[in-house]
Amino acid sequence: MSAWRRCAFLLAFVAFGCGVPDQQTPTATVDAYFRDLARDPIRSLPLLAPAFHRQHGLGVVTAAEAQRLARGEAGNAENAVDVASVDRLQLGWLAVQSRDSFRALRDRIRVTPGVVTEDGANAVIVVQLQTDDAPAFAQRFALSRAALDGAWRIESVEQQGVVAENRATAFVAHPSESTRRQLAQPMSTH
Amino acid sequence: MSVVPDPNERAWTLAAMALVCAAFVVRIHNAFAYPPLLDFDAAPHALNVFAFYQGGLPDPKSWSGFHPPLYFAFGALLWRILPDAIPVHVALRLLSATAGFAALWIAWRALRRFVSPADAAVTAALVAGAPVFAIATSMLGNETTCALFATAALARLCAIPNERARALSHAWPTALLAALAALSKSTGLGVIAVVALAYGHAFRRDRPTALRVTLLCVALPALLIAPHYGRLAVATGSLRAVIGGGAPSDAAGSEMAAQPPGERHLADYVLLPSATFFAPFVQAPDMVRSVPGLLYATTWADGHGQFLPATSRGVVTAAALCSLFGLVPTGLMIAGAIRIERRRRAYAAAFAPMLFAALLVAALLVQTWVVPRYSAVKASYLLPALLPFAIALAVGVGVTRGMLRTFVRAFLLLFSAFATGVTWYGWWT
Numbered sequence: 001m002s003a004w005r006r007c008a009f010l011l012a013f014v015a016f017g018c019g020v021p022d023q024q025t026p027t028a029t030v031d032a033y034f035r036d037l038a039r040d041p042i043r044s045l046p047l048l049a050p051a052f053h054r055q056h057g058l059g060v061v062t063a064a065e066a067q068r069l070a071r072g073e074a075g076n077a078e079n080a081v082d083v084a085s086v087d088r089l090q091l092g093w094l095a096v097q098s099r100d101s102f103r104a105l106r107d108r109i110r111v112t113p114g115v116v117t118e119d120g121a122n123a124v125i126v127v128q129l130q131t132d133d134a135p136a137f138a139q140r141f142a143l144s145r146a147a148l149d150g151a152w153r154i155e156s157v158e159q160q161g162v163v164a165e166n167r168a169t170a171f172v173a174h175p176s177e178s179t180r181r182q183l184a185q186p187m188s189t190h
Numbered sequence: 191m192s193v194v195p196d197p198n199e200r201a202w203t204l205a206a207m208a209l210v211c212a213a214f215v216v217r218i219h220n221a222f223a224y225p226p227l228l229d230f231d232a233a234p235h236a237l238n239v240f241a242f243y244q245g246g247l248p249d250p251k252s253w254s255g256f257h258p259p260l261y262f263a264f265g266a267l268l269w270r271i272l273p274d275a276i277p278v279h280v281a282l283r284l285l286s287a288t289a290g291f292a293a294l295w296i297a298w299r300a301l302r303r304f305v306s307p308a309d310a311a312v313t314a315a316l317v318a319g320a321p322v323f324a325i326a327t328s329m330l331g332n333e334t335t336c337a338l339f340a341t342a343a344l345a346r347l348c349a350i351p352n353e354r355a356r357a358l359s360h361a362w363p364t365a366l367l368a369a370l371a372a373l374s375k376s377t378g379l380g381v382i383a384v385v386a387l388a389y390g391h392a393f394r395r396d397r398p399t400a401l402r403v404t405l406l407c408v409a410l411p412a413l414l415i416a417p418h419y420g421r422l423a424v425a426t427g428s429l430r431a432v433i434g435g436g437a438p439s440d441a442a443g444s445e446m447a448a449q450p451p452g453e454r455h456l457a458d459y460v461l462l463p464s465a466t467f468f469a470p471f472v473q474a475p476d477m478v479r480s481v482p483g484l485l486y487a488t489t490w491a492d493g494h495g496q497f498l499p500a501t502s503r504g505v506v507t508a509a510a511l512c513s514l515f516g517l518v519p520t521g522l523m524i525a526g527a528i529r530i531e532r533r534r535r536a537y538a539a540a541f542a543p544m545l546f547a548a549l550l551v552a553a554l555l556v557q558t559w560v561v562p563r564y565s566a567v568k569a570s571y572l573l574p575a576l577l578p579f580a581i582a583l584a585v586g587v588g589v590t591r592g593m594l595r596t597f598v599r600a601f602l603l604l605f606s607a608f609a610t611g612v613t614w615y616g617w618w619t
Contacts, residue, residue, distance in 0.1 A: 002247065038226070039226070039277065040226070040274075040277035040278060040279070041226050041227055041236075041279070042226075042227075042239065042240065042277070042278035043269075043274070043278050043280075045236075045237075045240045046240075046243070062562070067557055072462045084532070085249075085251040087237055087249060087253070087255075088253075090233075090237055090240075091233045091234060094227055094232070094233040094236055094237075095227065095233045097227060098225060098226060098227035098228050098232065098233075099225065100225065103225060103226075112468065146592075166585065170261075
């Protein structure tokens with residue numbers, strides 16, 4: 001076998017044989033989620049199921065939808081985001097993590113592992129999240145194991161104990177359109 | 191070819207090489223220091239890489255799904271093989287930087303055909319520090335990959351052999367490189383056209399050879415790019431998808447649709463506001479309309495403020511200095527282009543690269559008219575023409591003599607060092 005062919009085989013082996021996903025256990029998936037959040041956002045993509053993206057609802061809109069928004073027809077554009085394809089929601093998920101303030105707050109969050117419940121191809125993990133200047137809250141991850149590759153992916157997230165003081169932290173821990181809208185409202189309405 | 195005996199030639203070359211190395215080190219720093227996904231179109235590029243990482247292809251109807259696959263496939267490969275300690279966006283930026291500097295190295299070697307080694311080195315150093323190159327090689331994206339293969343193909347066009355017997359053996363690697371450029375970014379389609387024209391022109395006195403070599407230069411790339419571009423056309427039902435994706439692909443619209451100026455006038459192509467030199471950012475008065483102003487500001491500064499924060503007074507001052515200093519290489523480039531035009535026979539080898547540069551500039555101007563948004567006016571779109579611009583600059587440097595040449599070389603190296611420092615991400619904090 002020529003040196004060229006040996007190199008090609010080696011490269012192919014490294015490329016396709018050695019890639020070990022992070023999602024071997026539910027706990028590893030959640031650990032990777034917090035490790036990658038705002039630090040390595042692209043690497044977080046394989047951790048997330050399409051249902052996760054539909055739940056957070058952060059997405060980009062098309063030019064036509066943006067023009068409708070500009071004309072004050074907000075309802076149409078929002079509906080468009082609601083039914084957006086997953087790639088538009090993934091774009092929203094990635095884009096929100098590029099903001100300076102998002103990264104700064106992410107660095108202040110302390111994650112305390114909590115309960116892990118695993119039942120066959122489904123699991124639930126609850127963690128406690130806190131920053132120095134806001135009350136703690138709980139974040140519950142629902143995960144499922146894909147039959148195809150055996151990787152655990154996050155299907156949905158629920159938060160408990162979120163109040164006005166820790167809402168920004170809650171948004172960073174799980175960016176979502178609903179929390180974004182709550183944050184956008186004046187404080188007096190909370 | 192001007193080769194002037196000069197006892198200091200080696201010193202100039204070494205100084206230039208040191209600057210190029212320093213610029214590369216700065217790009218490595220930037221790859222880690224620049225915040226994740228602030229790069230131009232970072233999120234859609236990331237989704238393309240993710241599609242390959244999963245073993246699939248990007249959805250041709252998604253925002254950036256129309257881009258050719260090469261950069262993203264390489265990116266997915268890096269994601270697989272590099273350790274988790276290196277964030278994916280950093281790996282993608284390092285890939286971009288490596289491709290950019292490889293293109294620069296090829297251009298550097300090609301320049302020696304036209305000017306002295308020292309002038310070639312000084313030109314390469316200036317390119318390495320020029321903000322348009324510095325920012326493109328600090329960001330993830332497929333522009334520098336396209337520039338690499340385009341530069342490699344165009345450099346071969348500077349050395350087309352005269353012998354008929356070597357026509358095909360010389361042409362097929364060039365055609366392959368042109369195809370790789372087109373598989374990196376659709377701008378590479380223009381490289382294929384120029385490659386075919388150049389070989390046909392070179393052998394025009396031998397019509398059968400000219401026909402064979404032209405056919406090869408069209409057929410080989412067509413065969414290689416057909417799966418990607420054919421898939422796009424079939425999936426979207428439109429040839430326009432080759433450069434802009436399908437109907438739903440303008441999901442960038444949330445920001446893009448609202449971008450000024452919104453409509454173009456002929457005056458936009460002659461308007462050159464003073465801010466081009468004193469506050470070279472799109473936020474400055476009249477900059478958003480000015481096509482030459484923004485093209486200039488995105489060449490010698492960061493006209494869009496995507497990398498350098500226009501909110502910092504120190505950054506605006508530094509960018510303004512870069513913009514002012516850029517007048518010298520711009521003048522030299524114009525002088526070099528005029529000399530090449532006037533001495534066509536002496537610079538015949540530069541014909542094909544210069545033709546490509548002219549085509550690319552014309553295409554960019556058409557795009558600025560069709561897409562009347564400021565983000566469509568970006569000098570990095572011209573990076574595949576790195577070689578012809580470098581040739582013009584190097585010839586412009588070569589025109590100078592005596593003390594003026596010494597001054598010009600010193601100025602270009604100092605400017606390169608200054609610009610490299612200005613594009614060290616985070617110096618303002």
